[in-house]
Amino acid sequence: xxxxxxxxxxxxxxQALNGVSLTLESGTITGLVGVNGAGKSxxxxxxxxxxxxDIGSITYDGENVNDENTRKDIFFLPDEPYYTHxxxxxxxxxxxxxxxxxxxxxxxxxxxxxxxxxxCKPLRACSKGMRRQIYIALAISIRPKYLLLDEAFxxxxxxxxxxxxxxxxxxVDNYDTTIIIASHSLREIEDFCDKYAIxxxxxxxxxxxxxxxxxxxxxxxxxxxxxxxxxxxxxLPVVNINVNGKFVTAVFKGEGRKIKERLIExxxxxxxxxxxxxxxxxxxxxxxxxxx
Amino acid sequence: MTSFKAYFNYIFKRSILRLLVTLAIAVTAxxxxxxxxxxxxxMQTISIIxxxxxxxxxxxxxxxxxxxxxxxxxxxxxxxxxxxxxAHYLNGLIQVLVTYACCFIAVTIxxxxxxxxxxxxxxxxYFLLSLILSxxxxxxLMFAFNQANTVVDxxxxxxxxxxxxxxxxxxxxxxxxxxxxFIYCSxxxxxxxxxxFQIVKNNSLVMTTGGVWLCVxxxxxxVACLVGYFITFERIRAEKIGGISDSIFGYKTLIPIWxxxxxxxxxxxxxxxxxxxxxxxxxxxxxxxKLTKSDYLAILCSLPFLVLGFTWxx
Numbered sequence: 001x002x003x004x005x006x007x008x009x010x011x012x013x014x015q016a017l018n019g020v021s022l023t024l025e026s027g028t029i030t031g032l033v034g035v036n037g038a039g040k041s042x043x044x045x046x047x048x049x050x051x052x053x054d055i056g057s058i059t060y061d062g063e064n065v066n067d068e069n070t071r072k073d074i075f076f077l078p079d080e081p082y083y084t085h086x087x088x089x090x091x092x093x094x095x096x097x098x099x100x101x102x103x104x105x106x107x108x109x110x111x112x113x114x115x116x117x118x119x120c121k122p123l124r125a126c127s128k129g130m131r132r133q134i135y136i137a138l139a140i141s142i143r144p145k146y147l148l149l150d151e152a153f154x155x156x157x158x159x160x161x162x163x164x165x166x167x168x169x170x171x172v173d174n175y176d177t178t179i180i181i182a183s184h185s186l187r188e189i190e191d192f193c194d195k196y197a198i199x200x201x202x203x204x205x206x207x208x209x210x211x212x213x214x215x216x217x218x219x220x221x222x223x224x225x226x227x228x229x230x231x232x233x234x235x236l237p238v239v240n241i242n243v244n245g246k247f248v249t250a251v252f253k254g255e256g257r258k259i260k261e262r263l264i265e266x267x268x269x270x271x272x273x274x275x276x277x278x279x280x281x282x283x284x285x286x287x288x289x290x291x292x
Numbered sequence: 293m294t295s296f297k298a299y300f301n302y303i304f305k306r307s308i309l310r311l312l313v314t315l316a317i318a319v320t321a322x323x324x325x326x327x328x329x330x331x332x333x334x335m336q337t338i339s340i341i342x343x344x345x346x347x348x349x350x351x352x353x354x355x356x357x358x359x360x361x362x363x364x365x366x367x368x369x370x371x372x373x374x375x376x377x378x379a380h381y382l383n384g385l386i387q388v389l390v391t392y393a394c395c396f397i398a399v400t401i402x403x404x405x406x407x408x409x410x411x412x413x414x415x416x417x418y419f420l421l422s423l424i425l426s427x428x429x430x431x432x433l434m435f436a437f438n439q440a441n442t443v444v445d446x447x448x449x450x451x452x453x454x455x456x457x458x459x460x461x462x463x464x465x466x467x468x469x470x471x472x473x474f475i476y477c478s479x480x481x482x483x484x485x486x487x488x489f490q491i492v493k494n495n496s497l498v499m500t501t502g503g504v505w506l507c508v509x510x511x512x513x514x515v516a517c518l519v520g521y522f523i524t525f526e527r528i529r530a531e532k533i534g535g536i537s538d539s540i541f542g543y544k545t546l547i548p549i550w551x552x553x554x555x556x557x558x559x560x561x562x563x564x565x566x567x568x569x570x571x572x573x574x575x576x577x578x579x580x581x582k583l584t585k586s587d588y589l590a591i592l593c594s595l596p597f598l599v600l601g602f603t604w605x606x
Contacts, residue, residue, distance in 0.1 A: 011531055042531075045368075045531075048367075048368040049367060049368050050363065050368050051367075051530055051531065068371055070370075071368065071369065071370035074368070075368075076364070076365070078361070078364040078365065081364075081365060082356075082359075082361055082364065082365035082366065094302065094305070095302055099295070099298055099369050100370075
């Protein structure tokens, strides 16, 4: 279990994170989402031990992240991983096998074999997607207890994405690995993760089950005879609303059936419930402060 | 395998090729000088090699930590920063000492066999003393390089600290009317032509009170830098890597020290040039023309030293 308590981090005078508290259960896949500059990568780097928390603590099964024994169970794959000018897909193992005794070379070579890359080709000569695949293969082969991925699917083609997702899901099933993935691709997160944490305004604004956030709200499209206004919905639990002349699209907190009953009282010409996905839930969450 | 051993093995294996290349170049250069000299040598080449090693090895050891992408992985490895710092320090030291020892052994064998020189004790005294000095210089320069957030800044810090002692000591010598001791002022000077080797060779290793104090001072500086290296390595802010090198032991202190001491000692003649250099220093530091209040304040505080320089001159 990962426990983050009252975590704050400063970049000089600028506060990047402010009192973040979050608990992540073992064997889960958590999607870390947020707008650009929200603090996702900073949080991930703090969780990996690259940065040291100014205030607060991060513990893995009760052990501090700065303890090197704890870090044996953690593997962090940043958005642009480290390799030297001469490194090849074969040579990078030399570093990791020193620190991660669990590194399974058979798995690594099985995964990279599918890429059809010359073993001696320098990584710098590989495309971004190829490099990413090599490092994901490395991460999977290490089989860490905690896997932290920053924009892991960036640069991967759809077929490879699916293959990687399946491998990662197998890790969770077979080794009880906990995966935390920071991404801007919300469809990917919804597809792949069972938990989410929205980082916004230097803190974790919301977290929980992906299924629950989409079930908590409902979305309706309405059309009126006359021009509509936001004031019509003042007494309803509106999360997000978009009024365009006679047409209104709104997200409400609560059960769809009950909200529908209340919306009928407004006498719309058209009333239609629409699918509400994680991407919309995220947009609602970060726009909460501007609503109505 | 412990995490330190694992990390050290990894970086050592990666630097073997570097060690062999350095070794080949250094031994060739040393023997070239010995063969040309035919007679006795003042160990000039070997001392230059030692100074170069002490300067070049810290960037080679620590450059991976001056790239943010690398730092992400290196700092997330299951090895503490203290152990990483120690591993790089020892690996670099091995590079310096092994290369130097091989050069020294080669040249000593040549002198004893080809030139049939028998009285070579002073070579060994010089070797031992220069080893101590090289550890001191290496420690100071590892500390200096570690203060920077980029490789370029690190090399600049090394040079400013390596040569900076001259001007500080000249300043104090003028201030207190000291006549001797300049030889030990620059970090590199004791290994120079008129330095340790001549003293040992001429059997004039007699310590004056001033000399003892200088040795004590340098030993304190060396140990302080070694401790400082470990403390500052532990406190590296990974997000600052690649950014402005704003360490208190970097530009913030080095620019004023250089400028003030130069102004006080040479200011009368070269004050305009020194001020231009100071300004350029701050522009390099800030990576732009937008200087901060503290930079302007530092420039303003140089005025008393300029006056002092003119007073001493006229």
